[in-house]
Amino acid sequence: MSYFDNNATTPIHPLALDVLTQSYEDDWSNPSSPYRQSSRTKAKLNKARFEWAQLFGSKEGDVIFTSGATEANNMVIASAARNHSDQARILISGIEHPSISIPAKHCFQDRVDVLAMEPQGLVCLASLQEKFERGLLPVLVCVMAANNETGVVQPWCEVARICEQYQVPFHCDATQWVGKMPIFALHQAFSFTASAHKFGGPKGVGWLVDKGESSWQVGGTQEGGKRAGTENFPAIASMIKAWHECDTLLQEVKAEDRAPWRNNMEEKVCSHVPGTQVIGQGMQRLWNTSLLLMPKFDNLRWIAKLDALGFEVSTGSACSTGSDEPSSTAQAFSLAPQEFKRLVRISSYLSHTQADWNNLGDALIQAYHQLLEDAKDSNVISI
Numbered sequence: 001m002s003y004f005d006n007n008a009t010t011p012i013h014p015l016a017l018d019v020l021t022q023s024y025e026d027d028w029s030n031p032s033s034p035y036r037q038s039s040r041t042k043a044k045l046n047k048a049r050f051e052w053a054q055l056f057g058s059k060e061g062d063v064i065f066t067s068g069a070t071e072a073n074n075m076v077i078a079s080a081a082r083n084h085s086d087q088a089r090i091l092i093s094g095i096e097h098p099s100i101s102i103p104a105k106h107c108f109q110d111r112v113d114v115l116a117m118e119p120q121g122l123v124c125l126a127s128l129q130e131k132f133e134r135g136l137l138p139v140l141v142c143v144m145a146a147n148n149e150t151g152v153v154q155p156w157c158e159v160a161r162i163c164e165q166y167q168v169p170f171h172c173d174a175t176q177w178v179g180k181m182p183i184f185a186l187h188q189a190f191s192f193t194a195s196a197h198k199f200g201g202p203k204g205v206g207w208l209v210d211k212g213e214s215s216w217q218v219g220g221t222q223e224g225g226k227r228a229g230t231e232n233f234p235a236i237a238s239m240i241k242a243w244h245e246c247d248t249l250l251q252e253v254k255a256e257d258r259a260p261w262r263n264n265m266e267e268k269v270c271s272h273v274p275g276t277q278v279i280g281q282g283m284q285r286l287w288n289t290s291l292l293l294m295p296k297f298d299n300l301r302w303i304a305k306l307d308a309l310g311f312e313v314s315t316g317s318a319c320s321t322g323s324d325e326p327s328s329t330a331q332a333f334s335l336a337p338q339e340f341k342r343l344v345r346i347s348s349y350l351s352h353t354q355a356d357w358n359n360l361g362d363a364l365i366q367a368y369h370q371l372l373e374d375a376k377d378s379n380v381i382s383i
Helices: 014-026 036-056 069-082 098-108 125-133 156-165 233-253 255-272 299-308 328-332 354-378
Strands: 063-066 090-092 112-114 140-142 170-173 191-195 206-210 289-293 343-347
Touching: 014 233, 036 063, 036 206, 036 233, 063 069, 069 090, 069 098, 069 140, 069 170, 069 191, 069 206, 090 098, 098 112, 125 156, 156 170, 233 255, 255 289, 255 354, 299 343, 299 354
Parallel strands: 090 112, 090 140, 140 170, 170 191
Antiparallel strands: 063 206, 191 206, 289 343
């Protein structure tokens, strides 16, 4: 099978798996226990935190290891609501992942404002500036770094600059950014989150880098008292190994040069499957992501055909799969109900070649003709 759903999750890197396995054998002790073996694990945990802080240009105390970005996003939003009055408002973009939009509605209820969007899926910076100039200052602004469905890169650095100017905390969900794009500027955000399994690490581990006082679980002093619970050091060690392998490969292969492979696939499909649209086309996108609006047939039928042809793709955000409701991205692009059910998301990663993209394009065209034949057969009435 050729796997093209890497925005949902990536396969664990073999060396990261080795580190995970070895660490479960050598470093299984509770880092908070008092004896020597646990002290060694604690020392390794502290070293990992220092290394992670150095990587992002942050302070050690700002790094909180979590179970992933979803928990970390909840942590930031719940803390913002808890630490401010019941009149405080939050401002989020209209394309945020459910781990941002749903907690925002849960914690702030009817005090959630949504940033205006440009037609091609970008947050409107002019709208943000105008709100702040009018004195409409929220207690938190949330804008993702890059959209998980379209791949459209958001102007998050500019959002960070505007928020800093007005002393409003800016939180960035960088889940799709890390492992695909340069990370050196992430420290500009007041807080940001990501998950290891998006770049070849294990599931169930991620982080929050936070200059504020966000806290989540209580009942222990772990993670500086901000997140109670025994630290999963083997997963943390595996995550760091995965990152180093990913970073090395990103520098070797120049991932940004791979965008033309995707563009050529899109051009081929659009020319052979009339009416196909590329959502976010013409905008700066993650080099690995393509969101296609197919001209006909339910996306689940497309996925089944492609699966039979040896290609695994998605209907969109993994968190929205199986839902009859359109994702926030589909809503932002004003797609009709019958349209969002024809969306097909494709997301490669570092192991893919230009031939893989070409073969996927051919498979999409083949699937289209098979679906046309199926539709023709279904109209035949047997007597």
